[in-house]
Amino acid sequence: MIPVYFAPLEDVAGHFFRNLHNRMFPGADRYYAPFISTAGSLTKLKTRELTDISPENNSVKELIPQILTNDAGEFLNVARLLYEKGYREINLNLGCPGKDVVKRKRGSGFLTVPDRLDRFFEELFYGLDSSCLGDLKISVKTRTGYRDLSLSDKLIEIFNRYPISEITVHPRLGKDFYRGKPDMEAFGIFYQGIRHPLVYNGDLRTREDIEDIMKRYPGLSAVMAGRGMIENLSLARECKGGEVASLSEILAFTNELYLIYKNNLNAGIYAVNKLKELWGWIGECPYFSENRRGIKAIFKSKNPVEYESAVRQLGNDLPSY
Ligand SMILES: Cc1cc2nc3c(=O)[nH]c(=O)nc-3n(C[C@H](O)[C@H](O)[C@H](O)COP(=O)(O)O)c2cc1C
Structure with missing residues (x-):
């Protein structure tokens, strides 16, 4: 390769x-x-x-x-x-x-x-x-x-x-x-x-x-x-011969990135907006084809509270923020 x-x-x-x-x-x-x-x-x-x-x-x-x-x-x-x-x-x-x-x-x-x-x-x-x-x-x-x-x-x-x-x-x-x-x-x-x-x-x-x-x-x-x-x-x-990402890996990635942005950018809303943009692509992956409601809720979220609650709809192995 x-x-x-x-x-x-x-x-x-x-x-x-x-x-x-x-x-x-x-x-x-x-x-x-x-x-x-x-x-x-x-x-x-x-x-x-x-x-x-x-x-x-x-x-x-x-x-x-x-x-x-x-x-x-x-x-x-x-x-x-x-x-x-x-x-x-x-x-x-x-x-x-x-x-x-x-x-x-x-x-x-x-x-x-x-x-x-x-x-x-x-x-x-x-x-x-x-x-x-x-x-x-x-x-x-x-x-x-x-x-x-x-x-x-x-x-x-x-x-x-x-x-x-x-x-x-x-x-x-x-x-x-x-x-x-x-x-x-x-x-x-x-x-x-x-x-x-x-x-x-x-x-x-x-x-x-x-x-x-x-x-x-x-x-x-x-x-x-x-x-x-x-x-x-x-x-x-x-x-490189590695595994396809699992759902839990994807959620762990988006959660960690969200927390990094939330801790490093001035306002939580910036973190929400950055993650919403990412979800426009990540949300296309097949794991989420059955859970469009969760993805739609992410797109609709306007603040960290709404975003965090929308993310919880996507899987129940999410850590609480
Ligand atoms: C949101 C976004 C930001 C981009 N920013 C840059 C950039 O800073 N410099 C650049 O050369 N290309 C930029 N591109 C183009 C990409 O690097 C790439 O050439 C393009 O998306 C086509 O490749 P892809 O189909 O693999 O995404 C950007 C594309 C997108 C969608």
């Missing part, structure tokens, strides 16, 4: 989530941290970003920070801060589909201006060499385009010209957000064209999905899963 990466998931898979997931369902070979946006943070990280990325707050064996920018100077400034914290690989986000991000030609919007992307890489790799960051690896996570595939050959040619350490391709267009199915024909174009180690990402939900992708694309260096890792918390563990 090739390495299995845990995808960056902004607002969902911060350090509390990653540490607990890695402890309870080990198997992911590396975790990617949600993007750090360089907008306005030229020489200093925001407290939230710093907390999320600080090595003392992270216990997973390999964590790769990610930067969202279209400015090589800003990338280098943040890269230096991350380098000083011990990171030796940084991922560039070329996939974010958010409207404001795209409008500013960042994330998947950066793919619409390939000449500018070319200059960015030129400045970035030149800057790494001249600022003693020569051993810092730069990897890329990209979509296959923003509006259509008309620029894919040009993008591939640009990617191939720079010493990018690994490229993760999520074969959806930026304009499609997460709608529809991954475009495997588009992925095929990147698979044929990219000369760097290539990672597949998109809609991997089961061990079988991963095995199918590996058979279809035997040259992949790794696979990356995001939502599938939450819907199926033991996905990476299963890939």
Whole structure:
């Protein structure tokens, strides 16, 4: 089995989530941290970003920070801060589909201006060499385009010209957000064209999905899963030959995460909202197909008391809070 990466998931898979997931369902070979946006943070990280990325707050064996920018100077400034914290690989986000991000030609919007992307890489790799960051690896996570595939050959040619350490391709267009199915024909174009180690990402939900992708694309260096890792918390563990998560493991995970958030975030309602978002995925797993009332009660809960009572409806082996 090739390495299995845990995808960056902004607002969902911060350090509390990653540490607990890695402890309870080990198997992911590396975790990617949600993007750090360089907008306005030229020489200093925001407290939230710093907390999320600080090595003392992270216990997973390999964590790769990610930067969202279209400015090589800003990338280098943040890269230096991350380098000083011990990171030796940084991922560039070329996939974010958010409207404001795209409008500013960042994330998947950066793919619409390939000449500018070319200059960015030129400045970035030149800057790494001249600022003693020569051993810092730069990897890329990209979509296959923003509006259509008309620029894919040009993008591939640009990617191939720079010493990018690994490229993760999520074969959806930026304009499609997460709608529809991954475009495997588009992925095929990147698979044929990219000369760097290539990672597949998109809609991997089961061990079988991963095995199918590996058979279809035997040259992949790794696979990356995001939502599938939450819907199926033991996905990476299963890939390493481990057991499918039991209902009690899933409930133990959500309970512990809830308590961690409740103790560490300013107000209980933040913990409730974070868990409700997670339940949107976890609630899809087959254990809960018979207990939709419990899941619905979670979605309706508006405060910790309502959330805790809804969670108790899901199983009677829950600890009392
Ligand atoms: C809630 C959410 C947050 C995300 N945050 C990031 C992010 O910070 N950086 C990034 O490159 N991709 C981000 N993505 C995209 C995922 O990493 C991944 O590429 C996408 O969900 C497709 O893979 P999946 O089907 O395995 O989830 C996010 C996706 C979701 C649903």
